[in-house]
Amino acid sequence: MPTRHLSKDYPWVSSPPIISAPMSGFAGPALAYAVYKAGGIGFLGGLPDIEALRTALQNVTELVTGTRAPKPGHTLPIGLGALLFAQRLEDVVGLIAEFRPVAVWLFAAYESADFARWAEEIRKVSANTKIWIQIGSVRGAVQLAQSCKPDVLVLQGADAGGHGGEKGAGIISLIPETLLALQRLRLSGNMSIVAAGGIADGSGVAAALTLGADGIVMGTRFLAAEETTVHxxxxxxxxxxxxxxxxxxxxxxxxxxxxxxxxxxxxxxxxxxxxxxxxxxxxxxxxxxxxxxxxxxxxxxxxxxxxxxxxxxxxxxxVGLVREKAPAAEILTEVREAAKVALKRALSNLE
Ligand SMILES: Cc1cc2nc3c(=O)[nH]c(=O)nc-3n(C[C@H](O)[C@H](O)[C@H](O)COP(=O)(O)O)c2cc1C
Structure with missing residues (x-):
């Protein structure tokens, strides 16, 4: 089982750890910052336009520190998404060296070897930037654990909104089977596992935790957040x-x-x-x-x-569980509290 808890690397995080997905074109500075402030892990969506991405990083830096320029020696407590097939490694690595986000979330490579290349280059320029990789299969997860040793594997089930593997299973089998495979090959190490796909309320969060996830990603639910950039x-x-x-x-x-x-x-x-x-x-x-x-x-x-x-x-x-627009902080509080109620209810069924 994974041994590292997300609260070690992201000390501001409340339990259970909730992560806003790096939804390209939707998850901008306001959402990432609001999620961070409310005790979650907020990600900026990756953008192919590198100047637009620099502006987003400057804006979120300003929200966190009060100034647009990164502070020397400071790690930005915000994550950055990267779409490997659509972005140039040199461009993204340059921004990571400059802004030092706490995490980079890699997704959608043409070749699985690209993940290793990106992880290596990112680690060279920013040792404090944790490597997150999103993947939707047991085999892919095992390969990435071997080739990249990511800090976090995001296991994305077929229920997820937006892009993902054409073939896939729901998290209910994807997570436990991946955990078993990693354990069998002694690959778990310090890696954390987070769940993504179809989780939009507290009971889904509770379910993902019982499957063995260390944290929970929501994308669709955050489309209802006031801070999200959405028509x-x-x-x-x-x-x-x-x-x-x-x-x-x-x-x-x-x-x-x-x-x-x-x-x-x-x-x-x-x-x-x-x-x-x-x-x-x-x-x-x-x-x-x-x-x-x-x-x-x-x-x-x-x-x-x-x-x-x-x-x-x-x-x-x-999507049917997403009923009203609300500030991201309210979504986080509501989902965390409801997860605790759901877990207590489930436990009471065992007594
Ligand atoms: C509108 C939207 C845009 C997304 N864009 C990205 C993206 O740019 N990069 C990425 O890694 N994942 C992206 N995703 C997928 C999320 O990372 C995550 O796997 C998904 O939202 C989880 O499922 P859920 O939407 O049911 O919560 C997107 C999802 C949505 C709904």
Whole structure:
């Protein structure tokens, strides 16, 4: 079993540790800072535009320290997401050397060897930056534990919103099987395991803890946070959607809407079932679907409105548990307290 508790490396963290996912384009400085302030671990989403990413790092540095320039010798208590297939290692490493985020979350490499290269370069420039890697299979987790020795493995189940492995299991089997495999090969070491995918309330947090996770990632639930950068109609769609197993779907189509798919082959993404997907199932050509999508994107609603919902609205199967907009701090408090109640209730069933 993992031996290192997240509170050692992230001493401000309240229990149980809740992490906001580095949702590219959604998780900006305001969300990452709010989550940090409320005793969670906040991540900035990775951005291919390196100048925009530098600005985001300056802004979050200012929120934490009161000044935009990183303080010498200071570790920024905020994590940074990186999408390996879409970003240049040199660019990201330069920013890590400059801002020294407490953690870097690596995801979506073309080759698994890329993770080792990134981890090595990051460790060279910033020894205090912990390496987190998100992966969705037992085999992948074992390989990464061997090749990269990450500080944290984020085990992403198939219920997750946004991108993930096209093939995958839910965390209910993914986590315990991965833990067993790591244990068998004596690979657990100091590595922490955190759970991602479909967790949107306290009972999900409680369940993930009992599966053996040291911490819990939420993405979809934080789309309801006031601090998240999200179009109001996108958020309305999240708050109104119920029954995520029926109303969301994993598909590659969502990455084809704006042009050819640039994601590595093994990935697809989970989003709300909307008009573009229905057209796709009806056999309408990708060119036509793209034209409708481009038209919708030119409107004020950007294709997020109920009447003409053609843009991808990334969301996990837990979307039906996301009912109202709230400050991130309230979400954290509510989820942590509800997790404790759920765990006590479960224990009382054993008495
Ligand atoms: C809108 C959205 C955007 C996301 N963007 C990223 C990203 O840029 N990088 C990443 O590693 N994961 C991304 N993810 C996946 C999350 O890291 C995480 O695995 C997922 O949100 C967990 O499932 P949940 O949404 O059910 O909580 C995204 C998820 C969502 C919902």
């Amino acid at each position: 109001p109609l996108y958020r309305t769609a999240i708050l109104e959607t119920e029954d995520g197993g029926q109303t969301t779907v994993r598909a590659k189509l969502f990455d084809e809407l704006a042009g050819p798919n640039i994601w590595p082959k093994a990935f697809d993404g989970r989003a709300l079932i909307a008009q573009s997907y229905k057209d796709h199932i009806e056999g309408i050509s990708i060119d036509e679907i793209r034209n409708f999508h481009a038209e919708a994107k030119r409107t004020d609603h950007l294709g997020f409105d109920q009447e003409n919902r053609r843009a991808a609205i990334w969301a996990g199967t837990g």
